[in-house]
Amino acid sequence: MRDLRDWIALLEREGELVRVEAEVDPDLEVTEIVDRTVKAGGPALLFEHPKGARHALLINQFGTERRMCLAFGVERLDDVARKVSDVLEMQPPSGLMDKVRGLQKLKSIADARPTTVRRGAVQEVVLQGDDVDLSVLPIQRCWPGDPAPFITLPAVITRDPRNGGRNVGMYRMQVIDRSTTFMHWQIHKDGRADWLATDGRIPVAVALGLDPITAYSASAPLPKHIDEFMMAGFLRGASVELVKGVTVDLEVPANAEIVLEGYIEKDELGLEGPFGDHTGYYTAAEPFPIFHVTAMTMRRDAIYPSIVVGKPPQEDAWLGKATERIFLPAIRATVPEIVDYDLPVAGAFHNCCIVSIEKAFPGHARKVMSAIWGLGMLSLTKCVVVVDSHVDVHDYEQVLFYAGANVDPARDVMVGEGPLDHLDHAPERQFVGGKLGIDATAKWPEEGARPWPEEIEMSPEIRELVDRRWEEYGLASVQGARNGAVGKTGRSLRQLLRR
DSSP: SHHHHHEEEEHHTTTOEEEOSOOOOBBTHHHHHHHHHEEEOOOOESSBBBOSSSSEEOOOOOOOOHHHHHHHHHSSHHHHHHHHHHTOOOOOOHHHHHHHHHHHHHHHTTTTTTOOOOOOOGEEEEEEEEGGGGGGGGOOOSTTTOOEEEEEOOOEEEEOTTTTEEEEEEOOOEEETTEEOOOOEEEEEEOHHHTOOOOOOEEEEEEESSOHHHHHHHHHOOOTTTTTTHHHHHTTSSOOOOOSSSSSSSSSEOOSSEEEEEEEEEEEEEEEEEOTTTSSSEEOOOOEEEEEEEEEEOOOOOOOOOOSSSSSOOOOHHHHHHHHHHHHHHHHHHHHEEEEEEGGGGTTOOOOOOEEEEOOOOTTHHHHHHTTTTTTGGGGEEEEEEETTOOOOHHHHHHHHHHHHSOOOOHHEEEEEEOTTTTTTSHHHHBBEEEEEEEOOOOOOGGGGOOOOOOOOOHHHHHHHHHHHGGGOOOSSSSTTTGTTOOOOOOOHHHHOOO
């Protein structure tokens, strides 16, 4: 897909989008509609006449697994992970066909680099100076305790003043007036690092209304040296086209719907928030930098994108699940004994991580806990639960069974301390607090266990016999019991939200 409009057209063809012609208020009303729609597994919504605005509002574009898979052009999100894994696991070629396949992979990486074009649709309309007016956009005030409207689905572009490296991140932006907003650069974010390294003023561009993969990439927890636009190009199979900004020395997505250009001063701060956040609570007001808009460029009849966060599940659930699946190969490259992992949506993605491992030595689970707590943004995880390789980490009832059956709290629980998410309100001190590790693997004698009992399992021969004779028993109407499916009752996110 080249742009947001291609994406909207695809959603309509697939019956995944509803156009709302009634006038709807971006102040709270849209949130209540979307909250109900998301929790019902409903469609993307295009509000064509938002009250008080001149542009349409698109929301819930990522709100189901099916739409995330449509965005990536795959049947399952694990298929995207396989594409990443193929590159990470490249080995020296041993024959001609290996060389050909290797060259094809390297070409896909080379083709992923962004390309610069002379003109872009996003600059069909250019507003500068006193003509800049954010109020023409249907920016939402999402929750009653929010003090102002917030831009919630931006791709914020900066450059590291030390080496020129580009960063693209997704940070909320509270509107102050027609040409200024706050920039919510949290302490662990790369955009903040660029700002702190700046001597004076840092140029900033904010892209709104991108194709779904490029929009997703702005939210992805990439290492600082990897360009998010290159990642988007790799996942899209086509490079992201960029055009030079009108008033800033930055390149912006040429096919975006809207771009806000401007700057942030090094020492100019204001009190931002509170904000109804993905934690399910309002995050407290804090000092954050102020973004001054020097130009507002857009397509004719531009479409404004938004997202609501709040008590899970919300639309961001599947953005998070995409990250979980896509980054599994990278995590396994660092910690190869990991089989799979799950970040429960109810845990807001940073409160809990369930990991299955190929256990190879005593204390292995504790080694993996420590690895998780030292790995990129996973280092902010509050609780890590480790299970054996045969346990389905996405089946929460199965995980809870082993966490109950295999755990002696005096022996198998590890409590530590480390960095926590900026938005976590629970610890005594902001940014730092307790860590909880639970070893729910089967224990070995070297770990202080008595002889471990054998798990109850029916023999394969009897299972096959019952599979063959199931209809003879007159039980064809018992859904889910044939072919051994009975017993797998855990309610994962897919079961809760899949449509």
